[in-house]
Each structure stands twice: as C-alpha cells, then as structure tokens.
C-alpha cells in the first residue's frame with residue numbers, strides 16, 4: 505500500500521494551506537509517484553471544510569495561509585478514509601499476489617471491475633452537476649462523485665492496486681483511461697452528459713463519435729501521474745456559492761498549479777495552464793509571468809502537442825480579451841477557436857462547446873457591437889477591416905462545423921445577431937476585406953491543413969487588404985450572409 509510515509513505523517517495535523525502545499529511538494533519532488541488517493545482525500549477535506557463548512561463554524565480570520573484558519577485535519581481521519589478506499593478496491597478485484605518480478609499490466613476486465621466498484625458504491629440519486637463532488641473525500645464520506653471524479657477514482661484505485669500503467673485521458677469535456685504495456689488500450693469508465701447511456705468498459709469512440717469534438721479527434725491529454733495531480737488540482741472548486749469563492753481554496757489551487765507549472769507538469773496540459781491564467785487574472789502573483797502570457801502558452805501547447813484540435817485555449821484567451829475590453833483581440837481568438845471547431849462534425853455529445861459558441865455569437869459579440877456603436881468607443885473596431893474579417897472567419901467556422909454533420913447547428917436564433925453584427929460595418933470597411941477562394945481538396949475535414957493554421961484563413965495580402973480563405977467559391981461576404989440567411993429561412997419554412 506503506497507499511502508503514508510513518515511514525512512507525510514510528520515506534516516499532520518494539517519492546520520494551514522502551507523502544510524497542504526508541503527505535502528504536494530513532497531509527493532511531487534521526492535517520491536517515485538505521487539499517491540493520487542491520499543492527495544485527493546486531503547484537498548477534498550480542505551475544500552469541504554472551507555466551502556461546505558457549517559455556517560456557524562468559528563470564522564476567526566487569522567492568516568489562513570500560514571496559521572490555522574483550517575479546522576485541523578488529523579492524520580487519523582485521512583488514514584481511515586485512505587484505508588476505506590483501499591479496502592473497496594481490494595475487495596473488488598482479487599489481484600494475483602505479485603509472485604513474479606514481471607510488471608503486471610491492467611486488463612480491460614480489471615479496469616471495468618474497478619470502475620464497477622466505484623460505480624456501485626455511489627449514492628442512488630444525487631444532483632450530478634453539484635460543486636465539490638470531484639474528490640475522493642466526497643466519494644468516501646458522501647458516496648457522491650461527478651463524472652470527472654469517477655474517472656479519477658478509477659485511476660487512483662488502479663494505482664492503489666499496483667497498476668502503474670492505468671492513466672487518465674482527458675478531452676475538453678470527457679475523461680476516460682488508457683492502459684496496457686504501450687498505453688494503447690482505452691476504456692470508458694464514467695458517464696458523459698445527461699440522459700446518455702454510459703459506455704463503461706468499451707473502447708473510446710471509433711465510429712462517428714471519433715469525429716465529434718468530445719473525443720478531440722483522438723488527441724486527448726494522456727496524463728502522467730503528476731499530470732493526474734494537475735487534473736485533481738484543476739478540479740479543486742473554490743466556490744462558496746454562486747457569487748463568492750473561498751479565498752483560501754483559490755489561493756491553494758493557484759499555488760499548487762504554480763508548483764506543477766515549475767516542475768513542468770503543465771507543459772502538455774492546456775486547460776490547466778488556462779485555469780492558472782484565470783486565477784492570475786483575478787489575483788496576480790508577484791514575480792510570475794502575466795496571465796495573457798499563460799493564455800498564449802496554453803494555445804502553443806495545444807498547437808504543439810494536440811494538432812490544434814482543442815478549442816478551449818482560444819476561448820480562455822478570448823474571454824480574457826473580452827473582459828479587458830480588448831475587442832479586436834477577442835475577435836481574433838474567437839476566429840481561431842472557430843478554425844478548430846470547423847474541422848469537426850457536430851454531434852449530440854458536443855452540447856458544451858455548442859453552448860460556448862452560442863454565448864460568444866449571441867451574447868458577447870452583440871454586447872461588443874452595442875457598446876462599440878454607442879459612439880463613445882475607444883477601439884473603433886467598426887472601422888477596422890481585420891475585425892470584420894475575424895468575424896467572418898468566426899461565423900464561417902461555425903457554418904463549416906455544421907456541414908457534413910448529422911445534427912444541425914444554426915437556427916434562426918443565430919441569424920439575427922449575426923446579420924445585426926455584420927451590418928454594423930460600413931460598406932467601405934467591408935470592401936477592404938478580400939474573400940480569397942481556395943479550391944478545397946475535397947477530402948475529409950481533418951485533412952484540411954490550410955484550415956488548421958489560425959493565421960492561414962485571415963491574413964494580410966500583398967496590397968495590404970485582409971483576405972479570408974473560403975472553402976467553397978462564395979465570392980463575397982454578402983454571399984456568406986445570403987448563404988446563412990437562406991439556410992435559416994429554408995429551415996424556418998420547413
């Protein structure tokens with residue numbers, strides 16, 4: 505049993521955020537592999553005490569970081585929970601005694617048994633999207649886990665049973681496991697979304713699911729042990745209620761993400777870098793790189809390691825620009841996000857990213873157009889052809905996302921804000937945008953290299969005009985508008 509080491513014990517009872525950070529430092533820097541179950545129980549207990557605590561708990565506000573704002577977390581409490589987790593896992597599978605020195609690799613049957621052990625010990629019915637259901641503390645004290653938490657628990661369970669080959673695989677809205685000697689086997693271990701039959705035990709989407717954003721064209725983040733620690737740290741939820749965060753929990757998450765960043769464990773984890781960027785925007789750490797640099801690093805990580813098939817790095821960056829009234833830059837980020845989604849087919853499992861694009865197109869962009877056409881705008885984006893080009897690329901990506909998909913994306917609700925936005929640009933501004941038509945090679949979406957480079961589809965041409973490459977031979981932005989309008993009208997009459 506991995507579990508406790510003397511140094512861990514020496515750090516108990518945990519009375520401060522600093523002590524939690526020390527335990528993570530020890531597991532990340534001085535052990536062969538961090539103990540996922542132990543670390544998840546500890547952060548889950550700390551998060552629970554600071555966000556779900558009894559309202560009349562003593563609210564002495566001494567320095568929460570160094571001294572004791574935390575209700576003291578005893579070694580015994582953690583040990584009982586850890587042993588309970590180990591007993592559940594041990595009871596679920598009769599792992600053959602390690603009589604050989606040969607490394608034992610997990611089998612699909614083993615992974616399914618561990619997933620069943622977690623699955624069958626969950627409460628019968630509870631609100632799955634509630635906050636603070638991601639940790640083993642929630643699982644072991646309340647028998648509740650969210651969909652990420654189930655996947656994480658399976659990986660932690662396999663680690664506790666000695667299977668070092670089982671690792672967490674993450675897309676932008678789903679989690680599963682990889683295992684086997686070369687980490688080539690995959691298995692579903694949790695559910696996804698609402699009302700979908702779970703596919704636990706099955707291999708990851710081979711068929712039509714493989715073209716959906718949910719499986720990121722088979723470019724998931726495949727975690728190391730330390731990246732699984734980064735996933736549990738990213739999953740820390742500081743929310744006290746709908747409007748407030750528990751400061752100490754956000755501080756703990758931010759410090760742990762910097763620890764993981766410095767150790768290089770976020771390099772291939774764009775969303776974790778984006779999470780750190782969001783935390784730094786709220787409360788920057790002196791001496792650290794700025795949040796806008798972190799958002800750029802997340803994008804270059806997705807481009808370097810995941811073939812630019814991830815959307816969220818661009819929406820992290822776009823959201824930052826939007827909140828800071830850098831509207832032209834926001835348009836560019838959202839156009840780049842759209843260049844990613846255009847490579848996929850829209851499937852019913854992609855609701856989360858659909859809602860993301862819907863909010864950008866129908867809330868954020870209309871808000872920008874409203875404040876920018878109020879006459880007091882500083883950035884006068886309505887005079888900039890590159891802004892018009894970015895918006896065309898943004899909308900065109902969503903149109904292309906829909907093309908070839910079994911499920912439609914656009915409906916009349918999209919057309920009004922779209923036409924309203926485009927018509928805010930005067931004709932002499934629009935005239936400066938050259939629509940350059942590319943002959944599409946006609947093969948599947950994923951092979952369109954020209955579409956994948958964020959800059960290839962909206963660039964300066966030789967006479968300094970802005971050009972945007974079009975898939976078909978639509979010769980002008982009016983045709984794009986007509987194409988969208990006619991599609992929507994035909995749909996409306998249908």
Ligand SMILES: CC1(C)CN=C(N2CCN(c3ncnc4sc(C(F)(F)C(F)(F)F)cc34)CC2)S1
Nearest residue numbers: 652674675676677678679738775776816819820
């Ligand atoms: C630009 C945004 C709208 C701001 N926050 C975003 N998040 C917040 C953090 N987040 C994440 N941050 C780190 N790691 C993961 S793994 C994961 C997941 F695969 F969906 C899972 F595991 F099923 F939940 C999600 C996620 C999901 C995306 S995207």
